[in-house]
Amino acid sequence: MARITLDGIAHAYAGKPRSDKDYALKPLRHVWEQGQAYALLGPSGCGKTTLLNIISGLVIPSEGRLLFDEKDVTHLPTEQRNIAQVFQFPVIYDTMTVAQNLAFPLKNRRLAQPLIDSRVAEIAEMLGLTADLNRRARGLTADAKQKISLGRGLVRADVSAVLFDEPLTVIDPALKWELRSKLKAVHRALNLLMIYVTHDQIEALTFADKVVVMNDGRAVQIGTPAELFERPEHTFVGYFIGSPGMNLLPAQVNGSRAFVEGSEIQLGASYPVLPSGQRIQIGVRPDYATLTSGPGVAVRVRRIADLGRKRLAYLSLGQHQLVASVPPDITSIGDEARVAFDPKHTLVYADDVRVPGAAA
């Protein structure tokens, strides 16, 4: 059990970084609290696996310090860190039974046999592997193998954190839910710090208390799923999270009004004079831009997508494109329509970073 602190951790695989581009992981300061479930979310190659491997000790960071509670473990070898890690592809020891697989980390640490047996039985019970204990691990299904990988981590009583590196990639979709709820149950039962790497936003948002969104080696926002949805701090978070992502429209902002292609849009806050030379955009999620029969911004309708539970309208505003939701009371839609933006959820971005506004 521990709190993990990243103190300016950064990594460049090629050694001495000369420019910002050389970093696989740009300097990061963050505290992972004991007992919380975190998700690291980002596209492939954004540095999330690098960050995970730094925590587990498979990669030694080129800069910064890593603390478990108050102890500096930056250069401590993996096997002394009490970290459990589950990999993308299930790793099991082919020649061993399930029980021997689970006992392996304890055997390597020379624990007494009765102690090993009781720990293995306990963990097998928790993961639902008891019936398979004496079978060869090799013949089992991928999800059972992932449970064994997880079990090998949990079997150590002193484990500080469990790291998951896209653990559900090779699991059948039908079994994904089951295994994920198992992970949640384990998390609640053991009160462990868990860090879960994924590029699947649904996985991240359902698993984690807090999500770290990463892009291009940088942690662009750390927050609860609701925060990421309602207040994306970066345009990347806006369009990466949510399906479809946030609409981003180049705009001029004047006080509490924004102008897109000459159309006026009311904002929920008043903004200071934004420095010229920066790229100013307004962002609004499709959920907060609705087609309306009342007053609104005139748009051209390209097509309507009926998703069953809701309908989405793909629109053009001048030369820009946006997506809005269609309320159930609007039945006939022509080529022209009007769209209303919810001022509270219409945010302003300067060079991709959200500008906080003053209450209007």
Add this chain to the structure above:
Amino acid sequence: MTSKPINNYAWLFVLPVLAFVMFSSIIPVMTVVNYSVQDTLGANSFFWNGDAAFRALLDPTTEIGARFNDALFRTLAFSLASLLIEVPLGIAVALCLPKKGWAVGISLVLVALPMLIPWNVVGTIWQIFTRADIGLFGAALTGIGLPYNVTQNTISAWTTIVVIDVWHWTPLVVLLSYAGLRAIPDAYYQAARIDGASRWATFTNIELPKLQKVLVIAVLLRFMQTFMIYTEPFVVTGGGPGSATTFLSIDLVKIALGQVDLGNAAAMSMVYYLITLTVCWVFYTIMTQIERRRDV
């Protein structure tokens, strides 16, 4: 169920292969079978001999039977010695080779170099290399006072032949093992580190099980080749001193071409061939059975 259409054009694709196999394997083997049941007194006149040659061969009280028994024992001993050295050594070298970077290509080529040398040349190289008067290896050993003499000392002759084979063919085991090792995903090594496994535990629990398939191939190939060894003893020791390095293949050539005893030589060829085939089949079956049992 769909019924399979019968199309006689398929024969057009199969027949060339059949014809090729006829000429490359079946007809030559049948010639040997033909000789094995006949005897000759020269002048190209043959007469029916039945299974007499086979009976004599498998009966150790006859002269030819005793000779065959000795040669068979020597050959098996040689195969066993070579395998026991080459397989562990090959795995060990493969584990030491660099895993990435520019050094990979260079070291693989250097390791593979002995395999590229033709058998006859290998024999000649070692014949000169081991000469006690001018050979680097032979002169060095005699120089430090060892009783090393390939043509007179049985132990010298045996070790030399084994060393030649190890030098010539360990690279094959190295290359196969190296390929097998490279195919193990990094996650296995990372998991082993997290599980606190020692280097030895990593080897026995991850690397060796994952190498099993390539090692079966390596052992089969090396068994077949060592069991059929001919050129090296022929060039370096001539089968001597005495008959100390007269392996089955050497004896076979002596009987067939030296004594022109075609009946006995053909019978010996058949038995020789069947032994190789049987050992390989048994070994392969056992290994694949073990493999299959593991999945249950």
